[in-house]
Amino acid sequence: MxxxxxxxxxxxxxxxxxxxxxxxxxxxxxxxxxxxxxxxxxxxxxxxxxxxxxxxxxxxxxxxxxxxxxxxxxxxxxxxxxxxxxxxxxxxxxxxxxxxxxxxxxxxxxxxxxxxxxxxxxxxxxxxxxxxxxxxxxFRRCKVFVVGDVFKPGVVGATPVTRASEVLKRAELQGTASRASIELLRGGDVHSIINLYSFELTGDASANPFVMDGDIIMVPAMKKRVTVRGAVYGSGVYSLRISALTAEQTRTSEGIYELEAGDKATEIVRKAGGVAPWADLRNSYVKRRTGAESKAIKIGVDLEKVLVEGDTLADVLMEDGDILVIPSVEDVVYVEGAVNAPGAILYQPELGALSYIGLAGGPTDRASMGRVKVRRPNGDIISANGNPEIRRGDAVIVPEVTLRWWQDYLTIGTAVTSVVIAWLTIAR
Structure with a gap:
């Protein structure tokens, strides 16, 4: 009862x-x-x-x-x-x-x-x-073990419908950790290779498997790496650049990304989260060290041709240790040399070199207008003859003449005459 x-x-x-x-x-x-x-x-x-x-x-x-x-x-x-x-x-x-x-x-x-x-x-x-x-x-709760280049190694709770990326997010990958060759061990054997880049960029679910009870996820360090610096939405350290004329803020970052076989500059850009709207695609470049003395060379890569125009031939095959630099677009044009008001001028599209010289107060009486040059942000220098269209960040350089016909000759003649008269006076 x-x-x-x-x-x-x-x-x-x-x-x-x-x-x-x-x-x-x-x-x-x-x-x-x-x-x-x-x-x-x-x-x-x-x-x-x-x-x-x-x-x-x-x-x-x-x-x-x-x-x-x-x-x-x-x-x-x-x-x-x-x-x-x-x-x-x-x-x-x-x-x-x-x-x-x-x-x-x-x-x-x-x-x-x-x-x-x-x-x-x-x-x-x-x-x-x-x-x-x-x-x-x-769903049952299961234990997954994460070891290697993570900030929080050890046991992570999961379910049979939890993907490896979710477990790794909780374990927190270190900056030098591989994201493309992570091993998932099951029953003592390598069950699959986790490639977070492949999953995140292409949606390949096979590169991000579900976990099971007792799985071990081994996170190695990157074997090969490249650095991306500049106007990208990267996961690394970033800073804000403030325009002197407009006070507009733009973000620049620097981070290390894993280099896989066959990766070109565009693949690395995608791994870095893509370019920012203020990226200067035309003037991007790769810094590479070559030879026994590790001499640094600069390889231009026109990302505008690759990403916007679809010219794959303009892409650059990356190597271990490369630094991909994507500068920020300057909102100004610099006018230097023999002008009345040298300095930075707010960029205006479709203007030529002569227009910017005029905005800088015009040339001085000592300007050598036949030798004006334009310096691009990537360091290239072109002649301003023909009044080329100026781009953001360009510098228009107006040199001075060495001698200006009768004015300079008159000045020199007067100085020489003064010296001769003084000498004759002393000689008497």
Whole structure:
């Protein structure tokens, strides 16, 4: 009698929660379970069961019932049938089923579909017309071990629908950690190679597998690397540049990125998050050290031709240790030399060199207009003859004449005459 009362009390406590769960569409899932975001419905043909998975077991046919079950720590699932019902309260019509275990099934390591087939095989030994359906209702928690170049090595909690990238995000990759050749070990063997670049840039899900209980993720250091510096949305250190004329802020960053075989400048730019709107694509370049003395050379790479015009021949194959520099577009044009108001002038499109000389107050009387040069931001120097169109960041250089015909000759003659007269006076 005491046992029946205890059963009734337990039922009064549990049944309201069970009913509420039915109304919320989460039948029988224990309260407090955190929801797991899914990227797609669980595939019964591929989902592998393990200890802790929660299931709905549905019986149809001569017996119709549904109950909550979970895979035990030994990897078993208990198959049950209702044998009676208990009424709660004398005036209540609420009746809860009492179950009897008819068999247990070893399901750990089986896919959900195969476990359902096994459950039906077992049920057929006891009933002729009962069908068993298994529905996954709760994911088990599993441990994944992360080692190598991470800030937080050790155990990371996950579920069977957690991807490797989510685990690595919690472990926090170091700046020198590889993102393209991370090993996922399962059962002591390399199960797959994790390539975060491939997943993030192309959406290749095979490069970012789901994790399983006991997986070990080994994060090595980069074998080859390049540095990207300048106007990119990088993950490295960044600073803000403020325009002297407009007070506009632009971000420049510097970071280290892994070099994979065949990577060109455009692949590295994508790894660095892409170029910023203020990037000076035309004047980008690669700094490379070559030879036994590691002499630095500069290789121009016109990213505007590659990224905007689609000229793949203008791309540059990167090498280990290269530095890709993407300067910021200057909002000004510099006019230097023999002008009345030298300095920075706010850039205006479609103006030539002569126009900027005029905006700088015009040439002085000593300006050599036939020898005006234009210096591009990448260091190239061109003649201003023909009044070329000026780009952002250009410098217009107006040199002075060495001698200005009669004025300079008169000045020199006067000075020489003064010296001769003084000498003759002293000689007397």
């Amino acid at each position: 005491c046992g029946l009362r205890l059963l009734c009390v337990c039922a009064l406590v549990l049944v309201p929660g069970f009913v509420l769960a039915q109304e919320s569409g989460d039948l029988g899932v224990p309260a407090g379970e955190a929801e797991t975001a899914l990227e797609s419905p669980v595939d019964p043909e591929t989902y592998v069961l393990g200890p802790g998975d929660g299931l709905f077991i549905s019986l149809t046919g001569s017996i119709t019932d549904m109950y909550w079950g979970s895979v035990t720590l030994q990897g078993r699932l208990y198959l049950k049938t209702p044998v009676s019902r208990v009424t709660i309260g004398e005036a209540s019509n609420l009746r809860i089923p009492v179950y009897k275990t008819i068999d247990r099934i070893q399901v750990s390591g089986m896919t959900l579909a195969n476990a359902e087939k096994k459950a039906n095989e077992v049920a057929s030994k006891y009933f002729k017309d009962v069908q068993v359906s298994l529905g996954l209702a709760r």
